[in-house]
Amino acid sequence: MRRPTLEAVAARAGVSRATVSRVVNGESTVGPRIRESVLRAVEELGYVPNSAARSLVTQRTDSIALVVSEPPTRVFSDDPLFSLVVRTAGAELERAGKQVVLMMAGSAEAQARVQGYVAGGHVDGVMFVSMHSSDPLPEAILRLGVPMVSYGRPAVAVDIPHADNDNAGGAERAVAHLLGAGRRRIATIAGPQDMIGGQDRLAGYRTALEGAGRRPLVEAGDFTRESGAAAMRRLLAAEPSVDAVFAANDLMAIGALQALRQAGRGVPGDVAVVGFDDIEAARFTDPPLTTVRAPIVEQAGAMVRLLLTPPADRESERVILPTELIVRDSA
Amino acid sequence: MRRPTLEAVAARAGVSRATVSRVVNGESTVGPRIRESVLRAVEELGYVPNSAARSLVTQRTDSIALVVSEPPTRVFSDDPLFSLVVRTAGAELERAGKQVVLMMAGSAEAQARVQGYVAGGHVDGVMFVSMHSSDPLPEAILRLGVPMVSYGRPAVAVDIPHADNDNAGGAERAVAHLLGAGRRRIATIAGPQDMIGGQDRLAGYRTALEGAGRRPLVEAGDFTRESGAAAMRRLLAAEPSVDAVFAANDLMAIGALQALRQAGRGVPGDVAVVGFDDIEAARFTDPPLTTVRAPIVEQAGAMVRLLLTPPADRESERVILPTELIVRDSA
DNA sequence: CTGAAAGCGCTTACAG
DNA sequence: CTGAAAGCGCTTACAG
Secondary structure (H helix, E strand, O other), X not given: OOOOOHHHHHHHHOOOHHHHHHHHOOOOOOOHHHHHHHHHHHHHHOOOOOHHHHHHHHOOOOEEEEEEOOOHHHHOOOOHHHHHHHHHXXXXXXXOOOEEEEEEOOOHHHXXXXXXXXXXXXXXXXXXXXXXXXXXXXXXXXXXXXXXXXXXXXXXXXXXXXXXXXXXXXXXHHHHHHHHOOOOXXXXXXXXXXXXXXXXXXXXXXXXXXXXXXXXXXXXXXXXXXXXXXXXXXHHHHOOOOOEEEEOOHHHHHHHHHHHHHOOOOOOOOOEEEEEEOOHHXXXXXXXXXXXXXXXXXXXHHXXXXXXXXXXXXXXXXXEEOOEEEOOOOO | OOOOOHHHHHHXXXXXXXXXXXXXXXXXXXXXXXXXHHHHHHHHHOOOOOHHHHXXXXXXXXXXXXXXXXXXXXXXXXXXXXXXXXXXXXXXXXXXXXXXXXXEOOOHHHHHHXXXXXXXXXXOEEEEEOOOOOOOHHHHHHHHOOOEEEEOOOOOOXXXXXXXEOXXXXXXXXXXXXXXXXXXXXXXXXXXXXXXXXXXXXXXXXXXXXHOOOOOOEEEOOOOHHHHHHHHHHHHHHOOOOOEEEEOOHHHXXXXXXXXXXXXXXXXXXXXXXXXXXXXHHXXXXXXXXXXXXXXXXXXXXXXXXXHOOXXXXXXXXXXXXXXXXXXXOO
16 A cells, blocks of 8 residues: 655646646645645545655754653653653644653663664653663763753753753752741652752752751652662651751652651641642642642743744743742641 | 655665665565664664655554543542553553654544544554543544554444453452441442543442442542542431442542531541552542552553454454552551 | 755665 | 665745
């Protein structure tokens, strides 16, 4: 079942291939009669342009790579961040007539594959999600001259247009809330320090605490529930007097909630808990989680728009979205 | 910064384009000296084949479309099923040298786009995730003659190779567990009935209940936490004596847990709750959720292998994976 | 407004 | 084992 070609349509409509091409691509310089009959032939034959042929001559692919740089450990975690970013960006890109090629880049092998793919001219641009500071891809793609953008400020030295949110400010506000409620020993469960989100949220925590003349108390996690629970247990062991904890994301806050419950500590009575992200699960914990809302959907949209806008037309190479404290019952 | 072509490599190595092509594609019929010098030229020039040109002549694309057929309402839900399936399938496909093109098909417009894309010869195969019974795509793609597979038994009349899990059996086992624990009034929060998972899990519930001579009590949800909470409230209002509920997925079970908490009912004391899927969140609820484990990762892997295996070499066109009851504290 | 022709960068029979 | 040549299905100056 061979697909019909331009040639076939031309023959059927009794015109040249050039004319069919013009009609198919919506050029206005074709007479109405002819356009009409070409359209009919296209319809009858069920013609759809062969994209490989088209992209060979136009040097465009209308495809964008969405690169998720997560190591295997986190690949099977169920952080909703990925679904949300991937699906929002995907839908927006599709609306713009672009296709989304999803690429995992969590190992050196996978990174090499991504690089080869981009070098092979498969895509017109690349979007980075969840970048780590050791990621060699941005540098490599910069050399290839392919446009790129990043979800969040890049964790590497390469300067990449990006959409971020005010991670540090959000963290500061969370801690200020805890301080304002009279909490004295405020700990944090920090995220991975090779990621911007992890770094900035920790920085915000430190700023707020130090501004109040208090000493920081930090345990690190890796953004999974499991690691949040483990960090909370360490915190409880190291500093039994802890009466509040700011977790760098909601998943870790959920883990902390569980560890607290198992240790017999009441929330927020004994220990107040604040998360970050405001994922849907935050409304269903017991007690419902106070958290900092990260505008994930908006941020993904902004990133896509950045990539779709030619550099000359961009108002700015970076957009920073505000975060907002959502007070529920856990703090 | 034009990328080097075959031509350039050939010139540099002092051989014909045909020879370079053979070396690049790993054919064994090239003399070692020549191969050596071609490889050197490739290296020096940083040559990477242009995939559009290659696919124009080979008629292959080495790309696979992963079609997620969710309507907007669920697009922004954070069901981890999608991340898991998308990322597992993606990683496996990449390992096989295929690229994954992610496509959302939640509206008629989006469906048309997918169809056009597949018709345009962009992909060698398509994988359906989360299919609804009204989906016109399987039929359309069948006509195009492009190979396809489905995650779960297809919800449409088209016969598609697929990897499924034993949804009905799992549901039966869940209800049997409840019956065995002496529960008398066992309700279910069913999933969408235009999806196979929703249908089969409800069927399993009915089979088990009727086998025990009990009357079914059904409220429907749409697989979101919110809908699970709402269904639980309706159940409580309609039948205050309900002492157990089987939710067709964990997210709805989590919603039910919240509604029960708000209604002052103890779990499992007053009402036992069983979910389905065993997503990571199930281990972090209060109390931890008893649920039926769906082998999501294995199922995604099986689906990929099905697509990658030529029809003639397949042992079967459908693989059904077992489910397992995971007993925690909620039932 | 329409067409003839060149060319995008590869692969693959076909000769030798 | 290697090369000359045709051809994959399009688009786009260039003429007219």
